[in-house]
Amino acid sequence: MSASPLLIVENLVKHFPLTPSLVDLLLRREPEVVRAVDGVSFSLARGEVLAIVGESGCGKTTIARTLIGLEEETDGTILFNGQRIGATDRRTLAGLIPLESGAVGTREQQTLPRMSLKHLRQHAQMIFQDPYESLNPRATIFEIVAEPLLVHGLLRKREERIARVKSALEDAGLRPAEDYFLRYPHELSGGQRQRVVIAGAMVLEPELLIADEPVSMLDVSIRAEILNLLKDLQKKRAVGIVFITHDLGTVAYFADRLAVMYLGRIVESGPTAEVLKNPQHPYTKALLSVVPVPNPRLRRERIILQGETPNPLNLPGGCRFHPRCPVAMEACKQSDPTYVRVAEGHEAACLLAQPVTSS
Amino acid sequence: MAESALLRVRNLNTEFLIPDQGAARALEDISFDVHPGETLGLVGESGCGKTTALMSILRLLPANARISGQVFFKGVDLMTLPEKEMRAYRWRELAIVFQGAMNALNPVMRVGEQIREAITLHRLMPTREAEVRVGELLELVGIPKERGAQYPFQYSGGMRQRAMIAMALACSPSILFADEPTTALDVMVQAQVLELLNDIQQRLGLAIVLVTHDLGVVAEMCDTVVVMYGGKVAEYGPVDVIFNDPQHPYTQKLLESFPDLNEPTEVLASIPGTPPRLTEIPPGCRFEPRCHVCINRCKTESPPLLRVGESHLAACHLLVDKL
Numbered sequence A: 001m002s003a004s005p006l007l008i009v010e011n012l013v014k015h016f017p018l019t020p021s022l023v024d025l026l027l028r029r030e031p032e033v034v035r036a037v038d039g040v041s042f043s044l045a046r047g048e049v050l051a052i053v054g055e056s057g058c059g060k061t062t063i064a065r066t067l068i069g070l071e072e073e074t075d076g077t078i079l080f081n082g083q084r085i086g087a088t089d090r091r092t093l094a095g096l097i098p099l100e101s102g103a104v105g106t107r108e109q110q111t112l113p114r115m116s117l118k119h120l121r122q123h124a125q126m127i128f129q130d131p132y133e134s135l136n137p138r139a140t141i142f143e144i145v146a147e148p149l150l151v152h153g154l155l156r157k158r159e160e161r162i163a164r165v166k167s168a169l170e171d172a173g174l175r176p177a178e179d180y181f182l183r184y185p186h187e188l189s190g191g192q193r194q195r196v197v198i199a200g201a202m203v204l205e206p207e208l209l210i211a212d213e214p215v216s217m218l219d220v221s222i223r224a225e226i227l228n229l230l231k232d233l234q235k236k237r238a239v240g241i242v243f244i245t246h247d248l249g250t251v252a253y254f255a256d257r258l259a260v261m262y263l264g265r266i267v268e269s270g271p272t273a274e275v276l277k278n279p280q281h282p283y284t285k286a287l288l289s290v291v292p293v294p295n296p297r298l299r300r301e302r303i304i305l306q307g308e309t310p311n312p313l314n315l316p317g318g319c320r321f322h323p324r325c326p327v328a329m330e331a332c333k334q335s336d337p338t339y340v341r342v343a344e345g346h347e348a349a350c351l352l353a354q355p356v357t358s359s
Numbered sequence B: 001m002a003e004s005a006l007l008r009v010r011n012l013n014t015e016f017l018i019p020d021q022g023a024a025r026a027l028e029d030i031s032f033d034v035h036p037g038e039t040l041g042l043v044g045e046s047g048c049g050k051t052t053a054l055m056s057i058l059r060l061l062p063a064n065a066r067i068s069g070q071v072f073f074k075g076v077d078l079m080t081l082p083e084k085e086m087r088a089y090r091w092r093e094l095a096i097v098f099q100g101a102m103n104a105l106n107p108v109m110r111v112g113e114q115i116r117e118a119i120t121l122h123r124l125m126p127t128r129e130a131e132v133r134v135g136e137l138l139e140l141v142g143i144p145k146e147r148g149a150q151y152p153f154q155y156s157g158g159m160r161q162r163a164m165i166a167m168a169l170a171c172s173p174s175i176l177f178a179d180e181p182t183t184a185l186d187v188m189v190q191a192q193v194l195e196l197l198n199d200i201q202q203r204l205g206l207a208i209v210l211v212t213h214d215l216g217v218v219a220e221m222c223d224t225v226v227v228m229y230g231g232k233v234a235e236y237g238p239v240d241v242i243f244n245d246p247q248h249p250y251t252q253k254l255l256e257s258f259p260d261l262n263e264p265t266e267v268l269a270s271i272p273g274t275p276p277r278l279t280e281i282p283p284g285c286r287f288e289p290r291c292h293v294c295i296n297r298c299k300t301e302s303p304p305l306l307r308v309g310e311s312h313l314a315a316c317h318l319l320v321d322k323l
Helices: A022-026 A060-067 A087-093 A107-111 A114-123 A141-151 A158-171 A190-202 A220-237 A248-254 A272-277 A282-290 A330-334 B050-058 B083-089 B111-121 B127-140 B145-149 B157-168 B187-204 B215-221 B239-244 B249-256 B296-300
Strands: A007-017 A033-044 A049-053 A075-080 A124-127 A208-212 A240-245 A257-262 A265-271 A340-343 A346-348 B007-018 B022-034 B039-043 B065-073 B094-097 B175-179 B207-212 B224-229 B232-238 B306-309 B312-314
Touching: A007 A060, A033 A060, A033 A265, A049 A060, A049 A248, A060 A208, A060 A240, A114 A124, A124 A190, A141 A158, A141 A190, A158 A190, A190 A220, A208 A220, A220 A240, A220 A248, A220 B249, A240 A248, A248 A272, A257 A272, A257 A282, A265 A272, A265 A282, A282 B187, B007 B050, B022 B050, B022 B065, B022 B224, B022 B232, B039 B050, B039 B215, B050 B065, B050 B094, B050 B175, B050 B207, B094 B157, B111 B127, B111 B145, B111 B157, B127 B145, B127 B157, B157 B175, B157 B187, B175 B187, B187 B207, B187 B215, B207 B215, B215 B239, B224 B239, B224 B249, B232 B239, B232 B249
Parallel strands: A049 A240, A049 A257, A124 A208, A208 A240, B039 B207, B039 B224, B094 B175, B175 B207
Antiparallel strands: A007 A033, A007 A075, A257 A265, A265 A346, A340 A346, B007 B022, B007 B065, B224 B232, B232 B312, B306 B312
16 A cells, blocks of 8 residues: 555445424424444555445445445545545536535536536446346447447547457457447346446446445356456456455455445454454454355354344444444443554454554 | 155156247256255256246146156155145145245235234134234244234345245244245345244254255255256255265366355356256256366266265266266
8 A cells, every 4th residue: 555545435424314204394303314324434545455344234335326426425535546526526626616505406506516427437437236237228238338438438439449348348258249249138147247247347447446246146156257357357457446245255255455334334444364364343253153154064153143233213322233242341332432453454443352562 | 765755856857838949948857855854955056947946846836837757745746636635735734935035925914914814724723823823923933923013014124034934834834945045135134044944943843945046055054955057956965075075066166166254265266158048958968068077978968866975966977987
């Protein structure tokens, strides 16, 4: 991490206000908010893979959507290549003075800030979970992969465009690329479709790729191919990848660093091997213990947390994990733990975590 | 095979007649045994016939399916029974937890009522007693019985899956078929559901047939494993042998392609290509087009299931020389 990081996220907050009921309106109650992401900070170096792991509803997809500008963050800063790309910053970039209230009035004001999103999305691309739904069924593979180039007005010459689409498809493992140009998504298998999605994301040669559960819809034997492909692209092109998943097995293979999320916060983060070997947060320990191991000789004691992730509408006080924590103490109900450095680059937010002795 | 088997499936074949395309051979010569109290895993990729095998056994397939072969349940061949008698077996003896519990529950009916319906339909007990039984069943799967009055949308994914299991247990079956019971659930909820299945099995002593594509789940749960590929049994044996001494190249590759948390590797093994289309099945071994060790014979001749160890069977030509 010698050069400046590709992506820095500081104290990112995304709250979704609920539509207040009539009674609430009449009583002038504060509108309730779902705290999907509640103060998350991380950074990503060029060519690095950061995995964000957690259960459904922990806010990992909201982070991805906020990074790419599909959601506007409530608070916090996102620096991409040293440039602020948050929602308010985008408005400023577009020549708009951000409104005091954060709300935007006219239609013109709503559409204008999106123009600077275009700049962001040329350099940061997203791969969605479901390759069956993220491809236009009525467009040919060539049209799908070439569309980002048209949108961004790149490679205006037809020959150049064809060459770029061809190389993108071939890099994604669809060879010979010409055979796929005129085919439609329904003619392809799930693995091939996900390759088309990857080709479409890589055709702009982005620096950042956000992959939201890119293999969870695929069969095991195909999953490995797609993971190998992503890893290959990351090495060859030095693309930074934010990899969002709930599958720790995949993470162990794929990611350089790991961030474990629980209820809108990162509870533990660090180099993958280090976190997996030496988990400090009880939630990480529990998650690790329930990952099925493909070896019947290694059946072991699992830490099964009862119940489910609490509703992010009314978060528990103190440490937000304490109601489900197997080792919770009285103090956990009172204070929200801060990050403790447990090893080089390895942090955990738990009162029980042992800080590294300063050397 | 041993007489003690609860369910004996013998040479089960299922074809689907498709207009203009002929027949899709979804299952070919499937045979396996389920013993009392055992957990059998049916593993394979999408489209390998796992679900079709379950549905064939329960005779729940659409009208264009042609099933042949025998399925003996406690000595009775289910395939020869008239439909009316078959209904006496379904749910009372052979219950199923359908895939996608999210969508398998009736959204406009209270969960408790849906479970009660399963009991009263089979005329097991009067309605009033059934009410009590519903409460017991819900508690058994870890749902407070008051929540039986709620609708499925008020349940989380894990709870819906639990409700499905409660419904399947309504008539105290001997065998519980579970079709991908944990797919689409989070790891923690998955662990809870698997623990519940284990717990119920120990308390009620039933046999479980678990259909899944997740080898990790199989390793955690099953005693015996049937690995299926393209509608055929590729390998069949005790779980320890399948995972630690796999003989079929498909099983070997499948295991290598599964990322292991304990031993992360640099490159994951992958199986190039895709499973065969069931309407265009290769003449020889069905795995031959994707196999890394195939020989000439594989192209023309389909390998028989060979006995490679005690209660360990595998279908591969290469194993002939090893015998």
